[in-house]
Amino acid sequence: MIDEISLNILNILLEKARIPNVEVARQVGMAPSAVLERIRKLEKQGIIDGYEVRLNPERFNRRLIAFIFIKTDGHPHPERTPIPDTLAAMPEVQEVHEVAGEDCLLLKLRAADHQELGALLRERIRSIPGILSTRTLTVLSTHKETARFPISGILPDE
Structure with missing residues (x-):
């Protein structure tokens, strides 16, 4: 089960995937090494599927x-x-x-x-x-295009 801290980390990464680990740690109130360990665990569990650059x-x-x-x-x-x-x-x-x-x-x-x-x-x-x-x-015009989806309050099973 994903806890609230990991959920906060995921929301931060959704906003800016290239945010420095130190800044994520500051925002969630943890040591950078602990945040890095959580991110690696989320990657290993397949919750974080990858990182992608969005080109114009x-x-x-x-x-x-x-x-x-x-x-x-x-x-x-x-x-x-x-x-x-x-x-x-x-x-x-x-x-x-x-x-x-x-x-x-x-x-x-x-x-x-x-x-x-x-x-x-x-x-x-x-x-x-x-x-x-x-x-x-x-398509004539695009008003929203994203790969994001809401995760707040959703804690997937491990």
């Missing part, structure tokens, strides 16, 4: 966000890589989710523009064996 997509000409619903034939094909794994290997694809409902998969991807998106759909996504159809939504 516009600076890398990745302005267009698209969500793509994909319908597959639903049959396992042992002779080829599973469709979700094939899609996940594409560098433009940021997320791959299996979904309930009419469609089978939901992708989030970033492209430079509509021409690149069209080429990705025609040449790479729709050409994957087992994909029956796609439906694409393009």
